[in-house]
Amino acid sequence: MFEKIEGFIAFFSPWIWDWPLLILLIGGGLFFLIYSRFTPFFYFRHAIQVLGGKYDNEEAPGQLSHFQALSSAIAATVGMGNISGVAIAIVTGGPGAIFWMWISALIGMATKFYTCSLSVMYRSKDEDGKLLSGPMYVIMNGLGEKWKPLAVFFALAGLVGTLPAFTANQLTQTLVDVMNWGDGSKLYIGLVLAVIASMVILGGIKRIGLVASKLVPSMVILYFITVFTILIIQIDVVPQMFMLIFSDAFSGEAAEGGALGYLVKTGIKRAAFSNEAGIGTAPMMHGTAKTNEPIREGLVAMIGPAIDTLLVCTLTALAILSTGVWQYTDGNGISLTLEAFNSVLPYGLGDIVVVIMVLVFAFSTLFSHSYYGTVCLGFLTKPKYGKYYNYVYIIFIVIAAVVKIDFAINLIDSAFALMAIPTVVSGLILAPKVNAFAKEYFKKV
Template sequence: MQALEQLSIDFANAVWGTPLVMLLLLGGLFFALYSGFLPYRHFGHALGLALGRHNTPDQPGELSHGQALAAALSGTMGLGNISGVALAVVAGGPGAVFWMWVSALVGIATKFFTCSLGVMYRGEDSLGRLQGGPMYIIREALPRSLYPLAVLFSLAGLIGTLPMYQANQLTALIRENLFSTQEPLLVNGAIGLVLALVVGTVVFGGLQRVAKVAVTVLPLMVLLYMAMTFYLLASHLDEIPALLANIVNSAFSAEAAGGGLLGVMLIGISRAAFSNEAGVGTEVMAHGAARTNEPIREGLVAMLGPVADTLIVCTCTALVILIAGNWQNPGELSGITLTSNAFAQEMGNVGVALLFLVTLILSSTTMFTMWYYGAKCFGFLFGAEVQHHYRWFFVATVIFGSLVSLDIVFNLISAAYGLMAIPTMTATLWLAPRVKEAAKDYFTRHPY
């Protein structure tokens, strides 16, 4: 098992090297500058679209703008915000949070471009149904010689969208709070089996059921989590300015945790990509299902994701962890258990119970959405007519994820995310002029 853990670490480190991080960071900066910061100037219109204005139920697609955003956020708004932030702070120190902010800021422009393309270049699967996603963008809009990029995205997507990380962390939280004195392997297997049954109940209902569940419970759980963090931060209000200053100073310190300036930058940006998925391409599959003929509208809705996901929720989690102070000597605590310990230290059993509820719901909705992403990748590679078989494999990996170590599942999923980003960013940079032209046309017709 130790050899497998080291192999997963080496794999993730090889993928998330300087070239990939620069591709995401500089690519997002290019999109912002190239568009004249257009996405940032239309947040009001984007919010209106997400809230249901300008819905077009008669146009092609499966989801409304709001449902597409909820489905995408249910894939990002979860353990990456709670557990992933803890992993980032332990690995890179407070400075990692700063680079998560930077990644989110440029990720706004990245999501605008990628998700606009997701609607602009939808393609038919083998059953003739309209689909969106980076693999369809590549197939429909790029030269045939670049088709292997679509295959790379789909193969990496089959791994990156597996629910092992969510199952692992949810199992750890349940075991720690309810079965801490029992045999870990036996308890983990039992918890994994129950989780698999719950996930299977939803994913066998299809995308509409996933979106319905996400729209219903996601806002409530996010509001509850924000209320918890605001309550805790309010009781330490005088410490927050110093913590924010420490985050910024640590980001540029040559002695920063995680291997100096470059090391902490790599950690922060890779964790942000895992959290908000800007440039990775999974979110393009959800937004590509939007019911609209206006690609720019969906791009505007999609850009709200990094703001809510990383700039707000991840920042609150990071401040809670930094206030508690246990990130410097985590001991046996890792990921979700570190965050849980921070809430327990500050809010007692009430904080642990509320975090348990939030984590249970958010990790479940993430797993529901990840099934949809993985199924689309499977259908692209092997045919939509056999896509339904993927559900059984997906549900089985919930049990597997509950049994293996955090290092194995996190690094495996993280590396797959990195591989998915390569074709997504390549295609988006190639096609950026078409998004810019479409945006100019859209705002000429709709001068908001």
């Protein structure tokens, strides 16, 4: 039975991630970029000021500060997609896939500005007065009852897309590789991970936001220090790696089958997993920010792709490419990243650093994604029942620890593709509303 499911997912993932969906994601992002006349990019400094707390208002409706909302959203994106996902992009698409990740991220910044502004404009309240947001509430409150099937479609896909399949799988694989425990230990690792994750997950959105705001800054700084160390050691080849990324971006020679189209699709797909722009998860978190200004939170959300894809993914890619291990190893995902770090850093240090990074990155992602799932289930039933998703989520951590990496990647990719359709479609229809709000807000600024 499981083999049939595995086979279907393996067929469905590349099918759904074909040109129509890529045109929707990239074409939609380009529309947002041009329709906004690039205006949000001119206020990047203002976005940083908002993030720093200059405009925080404790009396404003919401559960999280601007910083906590972005930290929680980044906690979901600056994770295994940046360490493991980049390695997968290089193995399957070649160095040129990184270039298309950059393009996707730049366009994704505009997408996040629109979708996350809408998430504040059209948020709802549960029976306890807590704010709820996300594409499904944007669709219901912004487009009306007749669009409910599209909202339900997103929430159903979200129940799968927010599962910890990829994250728990790669975290387990890291521990197995470093500790030499063998595949038989994966089940026990999964059980331990489930217990640890449940301590934060069951505490709700405020505990997730608090933990994420403490973890994210420190994990990003530590990761930067490690990767910069590798790049300094390999400084003589780093310029060549940049040239390799650009030259391979339009040749596709290193991609599977030597196809340029496959290379472009790989880059965009991995960027979507990295920054989730257009997927619809980040709006669920940003919509809980304490603010009365939707545009303000849209600007903060725009910072996300810049950090997790343009910055963190680029550093990971240069570290892997500069070592050259990607050319002669059979490793994929986290195993390749681990091999690259170990090839440069002193013996044993690479293992230690990667384990620390993966633990922090993976747990922060697990915490945020669990919240997204509760919001989806709450929308499909009642908000008070959303919390029961956490128990399914915790059980799935154990399951994800023992499945094959290909199944984990294909499952999440498939769900993300389905989630993107209602997110981008609703964003395109309601874009004029965002522009109207933005015009008024930027006048005040």
